[in-house]
Each structure stands twice: as structure tokens, then as C-alpha cells.
Amino acid sequence: MKPNFSRLLLALFFILALFPLADRAFAYIGPGAGFAVLSSFFMLFVAFFLAIVNLISWPLRYLWKRARGKNAYKNAKVKRVIILGLDGLDPELTGGFMSQGELPNFKRLREQGHFAPLATTFPSISPVAWSSFQTGTNPGKHNIFDFLTPHWKSYLPELSSALIGNVARVIHFGKYEIPVGKPALKLLRRSVAFWNILADKGIFANILRVPITFPPEKSKALLLSAMCVPDIRGTQGSFTFYSTNQQRGQHTGGTQISVEKKNGAFCSYLPGPPNPMTKAHDQIRLSFKVSRNGKPGQAVLEIDRQKHPLELGKYTDWVKVTFRTGAGGKITGLCRFLLKQLEPEFEMYVTPINIDPEKPALPISTPAYYSTYLAKKMGPFATLGLAEDTWALNERVIDEKDFLQQTWDIHAERERMFFDAIENLDQGLLAIVFDATDRIQHTFIRYLHEDHPANRDREKVLYKDEIRNLYKKCDDLVGRTLEKMGDDTVLMVMSDHGFKPFKRGVNLNRWLYDNGYLVLQKDGNGGEWFEGVEWSQTKAYALGLAGIFINRKGREGKGIVAPEEAVRLKNEIAEKLETLRDPERAENAINKVYDSATVMNGPYVKNAPDLIVGYKPGYRASWASVTGTVMEDLFTDNTKAWGGDHCMDPKTVPGIFFCNKKIREGDLTIMDIAPTVLDLFGQKIPSYMDGKVMAMSIDEK
Amino acid sequence: MVAVANIINNILNGLFSFLDYLSVGAGLFVSSAVTGLVMLIIFRYTSNQKKIKAAKDKVKAYILEIRLYKDSPRIILRALGKILRFNAIYMRYAFLPVIFLFVPVVLILVNLNFRYNYRGIESGASFIVSAALVDQALLDKVSIRVPAGVTVETPPLRIAQRNEIDWRLRATGSGASTITLVCQDREEQKILLVGDRLQKIAPQKASPGFLSVLLNPAEKPLSPGSPFQSIQIKYPHRHNRILGISIHWLVAFFILSLIFAFALKGPLKVEI
Numbered sequence: 001m002k003p004n005f006s007r008l009l010l011a012l013f014f015i016l017a018l019f020p021l022a023d024r025a026f027a028y029i030g031p032g033a034g035f036a037v038l039s040s041f042f043m044l045f046v047a048f049f050l051a052i053v054n055l056i057s058w059p060l061r062y063l064w065k066r067a068r069g070k071n072a073y074k075n076a077k078v079k080r081v082i083i084l085g086l087d088g089l090d091p092e093l094t095g096g097f098m099s100q101g102e103l104p105n106f107k108r109l110r111e112q113g114h115f116a117p118l119a120t121t122f123p124s125i126s127p128v129a130w131s132s133f134q135t136g137t138n139p140g141k142h143n144i145f146d147f148l149t150p151h152w153k154s155y156l157p158e159l160s161s162a163l164i165g166n167v168a169r170v171i172h173f174g175k176y177e178i179p180v181g182k183p184a185l186k187l188l189r190r191s192v193a194f195w196n197i198l199a200d201k202g203i204f205a206n207i208l209r210v211p212i213t214f215p216p217e218k219s220k221a222l223l224l225s226a227m228c229v230p231d232i233r234g235t236q237g238s239f240t241f242y243s244t245n246q247q248r249g250q251h252t253g254g255t256q257i258s259v260e261k262k263n264g265a266f267c268s269y270l271p272g273p274p275n276p277m278t279k280a281h282d283q284i285r286l287s288f289k290v291s292r293n294g295k296p297g298q299a300v301l302e303i304d305r306q307k308h309p310l311e312l313g314k315y316t317d318w319v320k321v322t323f324r325t326g327a328g329g330k331i332t333g334l335c336r337f338l339l340k341q342l343e344p345e346f347e348m349y350v351t352p353i354n355i356d357p358e359k360p361a362l363p364i365s366t367p368a369y370y371s372t373y374l375a376k377k378m379g380p381f382a383t384l385g386l387a388e389d390t391w392a393l394n395e396r397v398i399d400e401k402d403f404l405q406q407t408w409d410i411h412a413e414r415e416r417m418f419f420d421a422i423e424n425l426d427q428g429l430l431a432i433v434f435d436a437t438d439r440i441q442h443t444f445i446r447y448l449h450e451d452h453p454a455n456r457d458r459e460k461v462l463y464k465d466e467i468r469n470l471y472k473k474c475d476d477l478v479g480r481t482l483e484k485m486g487d488d489t490v491l492m493v494m495s496d497h498g499f500k501p502f503k504r505g506v507n508l509n510r511w512l513y514d515n516g517y518l519v520l521q522k523d524g525n526g527g528e529w530f531e532g533v534e535w536s537q538t539k540a541y542a543l544g545l546a547g548i549f550i551n552r553k554g555r556e557g558k559g560i561v562a563p564e565e566a567v568r569l570k571n572e573i574a575e576k577l578e579t580l581r582d583p584e585r586a587e588n589a590i591n592k593v594y595d596s597a598t599v600m601n602g603p604y605v606k607n608a609p610d611l612i613v614g615y616k617p618g619y620r621a622s623w624a625s626v627t628g629t630v631m632e633d634l635f636t637d638n639t640k641a642w643g644g645d646h647c648m649d650p651k652t653v654p655g656i657f658f659c660n661k662k663i664r665e666g667d668l669t670i671m672d673i674a675p676t677v678l679d680l681f682g683q684k685i686p687s688y689m690d691g692k693v694m695a696m697s698i699d700e701k
Numbered sequence: 702m703v704a705v706a707n708i709i710n711n712i713l714n715g716l717f718s719f720l721d722y723l724s725v726g727a728g729l730f731v732s733s734a735v736t737g738l739v740m741l742i743i744f745r746y747t748s749n750q751k752k753i754k755a756a757k758d759k760v761k762a763y764i765l766e767i768r769l770y771k772d773s774p775r776i777i778l779r780a781l782g783k784i785l786r787f788n789a790i791y792m793r794y795a796f797l798p799v800i801f802l803f804v805p806v807v808l809i810l811v812n813l814n815f816r817y818n819y820r821g822i823e824s825g826a827s828f829i830v831s832a833a834l835v836d837q838a839l840l841d842k843v844s845i846r847v848p849a850g851v852t853v854e855t856p857p858l859r860i861a862q863r864n865e866i867d868w869r870l871r872a873t874g875s876g877a878s879t880i881t882l883v884c885q886d887r888e889e890q891k892i893l894l895v896g897d898r899l900q901k902i903a904p905q906k907a908s909p910g911f912l913s914v915l916l917n918p919a920e921k922p923l924s925p926g927s928p929f930q931s932i933q934i935k936y937p938h939r940h941n942r943i944l945g946i947s948i949h950w951l952v953a954f955f956i957l958s959l960i961f962a963f964a965l966k967g968p969l970k971v972e973i
Contacts (some may be wrong), residue, residue, distance in 0.1 A: 036795030036973065038959070040788055047784045050767045051777050058774055163876050204772070222769060305970060369765055377762035426768075426773050 051590040065202065067700060072202030073427060075682025077698050079488040080425055083673070084418075084481055085133075085210065085433035086474055087126060088441050089645060091117040091656045097471045105479035109493065109658045117654035119669040120497040122599040123430060123546040123612045124650035126438065127161055127227060129496035129670055130211035135191035136674030136689035138169050140602030142189040144212060145609060146544040148626075153557035155530050157543060157628070159227045159236075161188050161212045164362075167276075176326070177279050185215040185362065190604060191688070194674035195221045195429060203208065204428025206421050209414060211496075214385060216366040220277070223366040224417075225258040226433065232273050232323070232333035232361060237352040237384050239392045242268050245345040253391025259346050265291040266346045270303065272323035272353065273331055273361075284323040284331070290339070290348065301337055310339040310348075315405060318380035320356060327688035332356040334380050338402060344590075349398050351406065354383045375415060381413040388439040393641045400463050401639075403443065411436040415477065422484050434477070440470045445644030451499045453637035482660070490680060490698065495655035496670060502645035504582060505622025505638050506589050508542035508613065509630045515576065517569075518630065526630025533630065536560060539569060540610075543628050545621050545647040547593075547609035548573060555606070570595055570610055579612065582635050589619045591649040614649030621647065662697035703922070706914035709808070715916060716895045717812050724941040725817055725899065729953050735810055736954075737961030738969075740802055745971040747798040749890055754972045756791035758782050793971065808915070810951075815919040817950035819902040819936040821894035827854060830891070832928040834864045839884055846881040850874030851893065864930070884928040891922055891932045906932045 065071060074078075096105050098110070109115065121129045121139055123146065131144040139145050148157040165184030170177040189212050195205035199220035207213065210225030231237050244266070246258060259268045267289050274281035288303035290310065297312040301319075303621035308316050318334045326332065333353035340347035355361050357371035357380065364383055365371035375381065387410050393403040411434060418432050444466040446452040478493055485491060512518035513526065519537035526532045530541065535551065535558035542548045550566045553559040561569060574593035582589045596608040613621070623640070624632040646653040657668050671691030678685055679693040703802055720728040732955055763780040770776040822828045834840060840859045843866050848851055855869040870880075875896035882889050891906050903919030908930060914922050941950050 036792060039757075039973075040792055040795075043757075043764065044784070044788060047760070047764050047767065047781060050764065051781050052765060052773045054777055055774055058772065061772070367769075370769065373762055373765035373769060376758040376765070423778055424770060424773070426775065 020150045021675070023409070060440045070202060072699070073255075073681070076203075076427075076680065077682060078490050078680050079427045080485070081429045081487055081490045081492070081677055081680055082425070082481065082485055083429070083431040083677070084478065084491065084493045085130075085431065085436045086493065086495050086656075087211075087433055087435050088438035088497055088499050089474065089495035089656050090441070091473060091654055092465065092498065094656050097468060100471045101470055102468065103475040105475045105482060106493075107657060108482070109478065109660055113658065113660040114663040115656070115658050116663075116668050117498075118494055119654050119667060120646075120650050121670060122594055122650050123609075124497045124646050124648065124653045125545055126496055127212050128546075129655070130227070130433070131161075131189050131191075132671045132691075133494075133496065133673055134193040134210060134212070135189070136194060136671050136678075136686075136691040137191050138601035138602060138671065138690045139608060140596075140605040141191050141688060141690070142602075143188060143604035145606060145607065146546040148544040149607065150541075150543050150549060150556075152555055152582060155535070155543075155556070155628075157529065157535075159228060162186065162214055162428070163188060164230065164234065172279070175279055176277055176405040178327075179276050183362070187213075187215050192686070193217070193219075194678055195219070195223075195431065197678060197683060197686070198429055198681055201681075201683060203683075204426070206428070206430045208417055208430075208432040209386075209435070210431055212649070214364065216363055219366050221366065222370050224371060224654065225364045225383075225385075226435075227385040229355065229364055229383055230333060230362070231352040231384050232355055233271070233353065234273065235352070237389065237391070239352055239385050239389050239397060240264075240271060240350040241392075241436040242348040242350070243345060245347070250398060251391075252397040253389075253395065254352075254397065259348075261346070265289045270321060270335075270350065270353070272321075272333070275325050277325040277327060277329060284325065286321055286323060288348070292342065297342070299339060299342065308337070310337060312339050312342065313402075314338070315402075315409070318354075320380070321353065323433075331361045332359050333361075334383075335361060336406075338398065349392060349402070351389055351392075352384055352387075354387070357381060357383050376661075378413065378416050378420065381417070382410045386435075386439075388435060390439055390443055390642055393443055396641075400444075400466075403641075404440070404466070405438050407439050411473075419480070419484060422481070429681070433473075437470060437474060437495070440466060441644045443641045443643065444470075445499055445501055446641075449503070449643075452501055452503055452643050453639050454641060454643040456639065478658075490696070491658075491660045491662075492669070492673065493658040494654070496674065497646040497650075497655050498653040499644050499646055500648055500653055501619035502620045502638050502643055503618045504585065504589065504620075505625065505628070505636045506580070506613075506615065506619055507622045507625040507632045507634055507636070508548060509625050510632055510634045511580065512540050512548070513572075513630050514540065514634065515573075517573065520630060524631060528624075528627050528629045530542075530630075533628075540573060541628070542609075542621065542625055544609070545626055547596075547613045548611040550610045552610075566610065574611055577611075582619070584635060587616070589616055590614060591616050591652065612650075614651070615647070615653050617648055619648065659694075659696070664695035666695070668694060702911035703909055703914050706911050709915060710918040713808060713812055717816075720816055721900070725939075725941045725950065729813075729817070729941075729950060729957060730941065732809070732813060733954050733957030734961045736806070736865075737958045738965055740806065740958070741962050741965055741969055741971045741973070743801050744798050744973060747801040747967065748972075749794055749797075750972045753791065753794045756787050756794060757972070759787040760791060763787070802861070810954075811916055812918060813954065814952065815901045817939060817941060819904060820939040821896045821898065821900070821902060822872045822934075822936065823897070824875050824895055825871070825873060827869050829867055829869055829935045830880060830882075831865055831867045831933045831935070833918070834866070834884070835928055835930055837861055837864050839928050840864065840866055843884045846883065848880070848893075850895075851878065855958060871914040880934075882895065882929065882932060887924075887926075887928055889923055889927055889929050889932060891934060893934060894936075900940060902936055904936050905932055 098107050107298050121132045121330040127144050128139050131142040135142045149160040151158050159472050163186040167179040167181050167183050169180040195207050196219050199205045205221035207223040209226035214225035214229045216223050216225050239258045242259045244259050259266045269287050270284040270286040275284050290299050290301050293300050299310040301308045303311050316337045321333050323331045335353045336351045336354050358375040388407045388573045392398045445463045446454045517540040519534040520526045520532050521534045524526050538551050540548050540550050550561050551559045552561050577590050577593045580589050592614040594612040622636050675685040675689050676694045763783045766780045767777050845924050850873050852871050854871050858867045872895040878893050879890045901919040906920050907913040907917045909922040
């Protein structure tokens with residue numbers, strides 16, 4: 001029913017006419033209205049109570065802080081600092097579009113303040129670079145070297161930044177088990193984020209979606225976690241694809257589920273999380289039905305006792321789905337449905353099921369209710385670490401149009417959060433990272449390179465301008481930020497790395513095998529995750545995107561290389577790899593191989609890959625090499641939609657740095673931002689930080 | 702229209718007949734649960750659930766904002782303003798379904814009121830019978846006839862300004878009987894209930910209009926063209942004790958129906 005003013009008047013008139021006829025006792029008008037009155041009163045009471053307490057106590061708190069000499073902003077050189085992170089924005093492309101007059105706001109920033117490349121980390125991977133951004137340290141001090149890290153005993157991959165464990169204790173009850181307490185969650189990034197230093201000193205800090213902030217640390221800052229926040233199934237993002245066509249097969253990064261046709265409707269289930277209340281941890285499933293509604297290209301989805309309209313090629317809004325664990329337990333998530341086809345085959349795509357920010361199954365913010373606040377104020381939003389589903393595009397489950405729609409919708413959600421946070425920024429720090437720049441460059445940069453293997457037999461024109469559009473949208477975002485941010489604000493626009501095409505993959509494990517450093521139990525049998533590797537004879541192996549690990553005695557479970565031999569071995573491998581030629585392109589594939597011990601320092605260097613492979617732009621570790629597969633060609637064409645990358649020689653993929661204040665010339669690195677912000681707020685720079693304070697014109701005032 | 706009102710009353714009498722077999726506490730418990738459920742369902746389908754949730758969410762968000770930005774008086778004051786605004790929007794959406802809730806709730810309450818608000822005249826106790834007439838001139842032409850077990854203690858007291866005539870009576874027996882009032886050959890009968898048994902009690906015999914019949918379902922209305930406007934017996938109020946607590950039935954009903962509605966709103970997915 002759509003309420004309107006005339007109906008309201010009619011209702012009031014009717015009620016007023018009836019009241020005199022009823023006994024005064026009948027003024028009670030039922031639970032609905034009763035609840036409205038009660039909850040309205042309760043909400044107002046709480047609101048006014050909180051407001052009055054805070055308003056009355058504010059001058060007292062202020063005076064108390066002054067009396068204790070705790071004026072946090074006493075030495076601050078600025079009122080506000082805003083850091084606008086645009087993951088992967090490339091200085092070369094930015095400079096190019098700027099010179100073509102496409103980016104007026106970036107140009108304005110450059111002319112008013114500063115623009116320079118921002119040196120990234122070794123290796124040049126987002127989790128590593130953003131960890132250096134937040135701690136002001138090199139990776140040897142923050143312990144993040146890649147997305148994945150090998151388990152030293154089993155050689156199997158583990159998430160490098162977060163430990164998501166089980167609950168410490170359960171009570172067994174037949175086939176059920178009742179978890180006591182919360183699952184173990186630990187952020188594996190070491191060192192201290194600079195916003196925690198600020199917040200501890202009483203300086204306001206609001207951090208939105210900066211990578212490697214999951215699980216959120218205890219802090220006085222307001223923080224919403226990003227990269228590595230899992231989906232509701234505990235994965236880093238698994239889509240679901242439904243089809244009546246069984247030929248579509250298996251997919252990386254998602255699951256295909258068959259659909260039954262019953263009485264003209266398509267029936268299946270949405271796979272949820274493992275049930276924490278059963279011993280077997282069976283997957284909880286939510287049945288659904290899709291029925292045609294009589295209009296062409298339209299249908300109705302019935303799930304979780306709710307109906308949602310579906311239209312071919314259009315995403316639904318976020319749909320809240322509740323998985324019941326039994327005994328009253330619930331896990332809620334958010335996902336979007338995309339009807340791809342109704343005939344001749346039924347096909348539907350469902351995004352990974354995000355943790356519901358309103359009632360998060362795992363903590364995703366500090367304080368815990370911050371995500372609830374954002375969800376209630378802005379509506380539902382993506383919470384998954386890598387929310388844009390690049391795997392679904394890689395697997396051709398969705399097309400470019402669908403992917404762009406999804407990515408820009410997520411971007412719009414974040415923009416709303418960002419501008420709302422600017423409005424609430426009286427003084428202090430606001431840092432946010434937008435990911436659309438990274439995801440779109442990964443998947444669309446190939447359109448700028450006609451010879452890219454991923455363009456073979458594919459449409460090459462339709463999305464040719466997508467990268468240009470992306471940079472223009474970023475420019476527009478910068479423009480609106482400049483308008484909104486107010487005076488006495490330092491604005492830094494930065495990225496963690498740049499971008500280059502990824503045309504050819506190099507299987508490092510194959511190279512190590514060919515050169516005798518990696519041995520298989522049986523020749524020709526080296527599958528995923530080091531299946532078939534003979535560790536007792538293997539000297540080196542590659543896992544993840546960064547580089548090569550030496551199978552060290554005392555570190556790896558079956559390590560055989562003694563420390564003194566490791567140095568010689570590293571030099572030997574590095575020398576050989578630097579001459580590795582791609583026979584098909586008749587060029588060297590690797591610029592330089594870096595010894596971790598020389599490009600980083602700190603207590604955690606021992607956990608880093610021993611060699612960081614600095615690929616020449618156009619090359620990267622092959623998809624199979626990343627997952628520890630040996631038996632594949634040494635060089636392969638990258639034909640996936642993911643045709644751009646930055647896991648190359650870090651010197652070739654710096655990020656960008658813009659500032660609205662002039663900065664004296666000099667090389668800037670991503671590690672410089674943390675000490676610079678601390679300095680802007682008049683705080684002491686911790687001695688362990690590797691970054692240097694940027695010489696900003698603000699100092700000379 | 703009176704016939705329609707009678708049909709409605711008969712249906713409601715049938716629906717509420719189970720209360721005859723239950724104590725006050727149990728009756729209120731069951732009727733509150735059923736009312737809570739029915740009202741929730743009506744509320745769900747007559748309100749804009751999305752807008753109610755959106756308004757409530759905004760209010761809650763701004764309450765959280767006060768907590769999050771406790772060091773900023775500017776943000777606190779702005780949040781308060783927003784809370785007032787969205788609370789008004791919430792009230793607007795929450796009260797609209799009252800149009801649909803009001804009629805069934807009034808009918809339920811009327812029925813419960815006649816069961817739980819009054820008790821019968823105590824045996825041996827005096828009570829007042831009042832009759833209001835359509836014309837002051839008729840005051841001298843009214844007489845009363847009482848059944849066995851009821852005595853008339855006082856001569857009639859006539860209050861000319863209100864067209865009213867009163868008697869004080871005393872009941873000595875127990876159970877239901879009929880008092881007859883006569884005026885110019887027209888007789889009207891009023892049911893008298895003596896004793897503490899839980900039963901439907903009508904303090905007033907009302908004129909025969911649609912609403913009057915609907916709001917007085919415990920006794921048939923006055924006959925058409927009656928010289929009487931109403932006939933009333935002043936029954937004492939029932940003091941109900943539920944779980945050892947003395948409580949007005951309406952308060953108990955209000956609390957219980959809210960509790961049931963609150964408990965059922967989750968499973969029924971109703972936003973209130």
C-alpha cells in the first residue's frame with residue numbers, strides 16, 4: 001500500500017469520528033500503533049539522553065583534556081587530512097590523459113600542489129603496499145609479502161594477512177556441537193598503523209576500506225575493514241552460477257549448480273556457510289524458485305520467504321539472505337542476483353554472499369557497531385575484501401557489461417560513505433581506498449594493447465575507452481572532493497602501484513623443475529599445490545605472485561638447504577633467471593631478481609620469499625605457477641579477461657601521488673605517507689618507520 | 702444496518718465463546734496472543750514496510766552517530782534534528798494502518814470489556830437502576846417490576862434536567878433475572894446478573910442504532926420507538942488478579958498483546 005497525505009487525513013478523520021463512540025478504554029489501538037508509540041518514545045528517549053549527556057559532558061571533557069595537557073591538536077599544522085586512495089592508478093596513464101586535457105581536476109591539483117610517481121614496495125602487490133602505507137615500514141617489518149604465504153610444514157597456501165580459526169571450545173550434544181565463544185581471528189600484519197597512533201593521542205581518524213585491516217584491530221579510530229574480509233562461506237569470494245546446461249562445467253572462483261525445472265519454475269538452492277552447530281559442519285542451503293511472471297524477459301525469485309523481481313541482464317538490489325543454523329541461530333548475508341538467460345537454457349549468476357554489515361557474522365569494523373551505523377544510514381553495501389567479482393568475468397560467467405555495472409555500483413556505495421565521512425570530519429584524518437581503479441584496470445587494460453593474447457577472437461572496440469572513462473571518473477571524484485573538503489585541509493590522492501599489461505605468464509615452478517631445483521616424485525606429474533613434489537630433493541619452489549622460496553633447513557618442514565648454501569643458491573637462481581628469454585617474443589622476461597635480504601629489513605624478512613622476481617612489463621607469474629603447479633609450459637599466453645597486472649618489477653609500476661600542497665622535489669615512496677601525516681598532526685615519528693616526512697609547503701608558513 | 706451489527710455481534714460472540722471456559726488470566730493470555738497475531742498480519746499488509754524500516758534505520762543510525770561522534774557538538778545537534786525528522790516520518794507510516802486496525806481492535810476490546818470490566822451484583826448488596834427517557838413528561842409515567850429475589854429499596858428519584866429516573870434495588874438471590882420497566886404500556890426488559898461468575902455483563906441497554914448495537918453486544922437494544930433512551934444498571938468493576946498482581950484487564954491486554962506482537966514480528970517478518 002502506498003501511503004499518501006489524503007489517505008492519512010482520511011484515516012485521522014475516521015478515527016476521530018469513532019473515538020467519541022468508544023469507551024475511553026478503547027483508545028488503545030493495537031500492537032502496531034502501540035509499538036509505534038512505544039518504540040518512537042524509546043528511540044527519542046535514548047537519542048535525547050545520549051545527546052544531552054554528550055553535550056553536557058563535552059565542555060567538561062574538553063577542559064579535563066586541557067588541564068591534563070592533552071590537547072591532541074596543539075601541535076597540528078593542519079586541521080584535516082584526507083587521503084583518497086585509488087588502488088592501482090598509474091602515473092603514466094594519468095600523465096597521458098592529463099596532457100590530453102582529460103583530467104582537469106588532477107591537473108588543478110598538480111598545478112596547485114604536487115604530482116609525482118610514488119615508489120611502491122618489493123614486491124609490488126596491493127596487500128604488501130597498503131601494509132607499508134599504513135605502517136610507514138618496509139615489508140620486513142610488517143610481515144605481509146603477498147596474498148598467500150606457504151605453511152612452512154605442509155607447503156600449502158595460507159592467507160598472509162589474517163588468521164581465521166575455529167572457536168576454542170565446543171559443547172558436544174549428539175550430532176550437534178555448540179560453539180562456546182567466538183572464532184579465533186587475528187590480523188597477521190605487524191607494526192602499528194599510523195591512524196592508531198593518532199587515535200591513541202586523541203586525534204580523530206576515520207578509515208574506510210583500506211586494505212589489510214581485517215580483522216579490525218582494537219582502536220579508537222573508526223574503521224571499516226577491506227581486503228581479506230571473507231564472504232559468508234569463509235572464502236575470499238565465491239560466486240554461484242546456475243544453469244540447466246550441464247556443459248558449462250567447473251569454474252575457478254565459484255561454483256556451478258544445476259537447476260531443476262518443476263511445474264514451469266526453476267528450483268535450486270543457494271549454498272551458504274558451513275553449519276557451526278553440527279559436528280559435520282554441513283553446508284547450510286537456502287532453497288529458491290524462479291518463476292516467469294508472464295512478461296518477456298522477466299521472472300520472480302522466491303527465496304527466504306521473500307519475492308524479488310528479476311529482469312534479464314539486470315542485477316537485483318542487495319538481497320538479504322538468512323541461513324538458519326538451528327537452535328535459533330542465524331547467519332545473514334547479502335548477495336545480488338543476475339538473470340542471464342531464461343531460454344533455451346536457464347542461467348543465473350549470484351555474487352559472492354557478503355557478510356551483512358548490519359548484523360556482521362564476523363567483526364568487520366571498529367567499533368563493532370560502526371558497520372551497523374553505515375548500513376543503517378546508507379543502506380546495504382559490499383563488505384567482501386575483493387568485492388568486485390573478477391573471477392566471474394575471467395570464467396565468462398558474466399560479461400564486461402555486467403562486471404562494470406557491479407564494479408560501479410560498489411564504487412557508488414563507497415562514494416556515498418566517503419562524502420558522508422567528509423561532512424562529519426570536523427578535524428582529524430579521513431582515509432579511504434577505492435578499488436574500481438584496480439579491478440577495471442586488471443580486466444580492461446588489454447583493450448589498450450591490440451596484441452594482447454586475451455583479445456584474440458574477442459571484441460576489441462566496445463570497451464576501448466573504458467580505461468579513459470575510469471580515469472575521468474576518478475578525476476570527477478577528485479573534483480567533488482576538492483569542493484567538499486573545506487579549507488585548512490591537506491588532500492593526498494595516491495595509489496599503491498601502477499599498471500601494465502599482463503600478456504605472458506611464466507611458470508617459475510616449471511623453470512625450477514627444468515633447472516633441477518625442484519624435483520618431482522614421478523616425471524611429468526606435478527599438479528596444483530605442489531602435488532607430486534619430492535621435497536627431500538627440492539631446493540626451491542614458487543608460490544603466489546611474489547617470487548621464489550628456498551626450501552630452507554629449519555624453516556620448511558622438509559627443508560634441505562642450509563643457511564650458508566642458501567646465499568649461493570639465491571645468487572645462482574637470480575643470475576640464471578635474469579637471462580630467461582621468451583622464445584616466442586624473443587625478449588627477456590625478467591628485468592631483475594631481487595634478494596629479499598637486500599631490498600627489505602626487519603624481524604620478518606625470514607618469512608618473505610627469498611627472491612622477488614621483477615618481471616618485465618607484459619610478464620607475470622603464470623596462473624598455474626601461482627598455485628604451485630609444475631607441469632605446464634614455461635611460457636603461456638594470458639588469455640583471461642584479467643589482462644593487466646602490477647606483479648612485475650616494482651620499479652616499473654610505481655603508484656601516483658598528488659597533493660594540494662607544494663612538496664619539495666625528491667623521490668617519494670608509499671612508506672612516506674604515514675610519517676608525513678603524523679608530522680602534519682604534530683606527532684613524533686616512531687623510529688622504526690622507514691618512510692621520510694615529505695617536505696610540504698605547509699611547513700614554511 | 703442493525704441487522705448487520707447483529708450478525709457481526711453473533712460472529713464475535715461465537716469467536717469469543719471459548720473465553721467462557723477460561724479464567725481471566727488464561728482468557729486474556731489467549732486473546733492477547735490472537736489479537737497480537739491478527740494485528741501484526743493486518744499491519745504487515747496495510748503498511749509500507751520498506752518505508753517503515755528505512756525510517757527506523759535512519760533513526761537508529763543517527764542514534765549511533767551521536768555515540769560515534771561524541772566529541773562533536775555540531776554533529777550531535779545535527780543528528781538530533783535528523784532523529785526528530787525521521788521519527789516523525791516513522792510515526793506517519795506506522796499510524797497509517799490504524800485505519801485498518803481500529804475497527805477490529807475496537808470490536809475485540811468491546812467484547813473483552815463486557816467480560817472482564819464488570820462483575821455481577823453481590824448477593825445482598827444494593828445497586829442503582831437508571832433509566833433515561835426521551836421526554837421529560839414521561840418521568841411520572843414510569844414504573845418498575847422486579848423478579849423474585851430482588852427488592853426495590855427506595856421510591857423512584859426523578860432528575861428532570863437529565864430526563865432520568867433512578868431506583869435503588871437489592872438482590873438477594875443469584876444468577877440471571879430480568880427487571881422490567883414500564884412506560885405508557887411499553888415494556889423494556891433489562892437483564893440483571895447477580896453473583897461473581899465470569900460472564901458477559903452489559904451495564905447498559907442502549908438505543909437501537911447500528912453503532913450502539915455494535916458497541917453493546919452483551920444485550921439486545923431497546924425496541925424501536927421506545928420511550929426510553931437507555932436503561933442502566935451500575936455494576937461494580939471487576940478487580941482482576943493475574944499471577945497474583947491486581948491489574949486492570951486493559952493494561953494486561955495491552956502489555957501481553959505487545960509482548961506477543963514483539964515475539965511474533967520476527968517469525969512473521971513484520972516491521973513495526
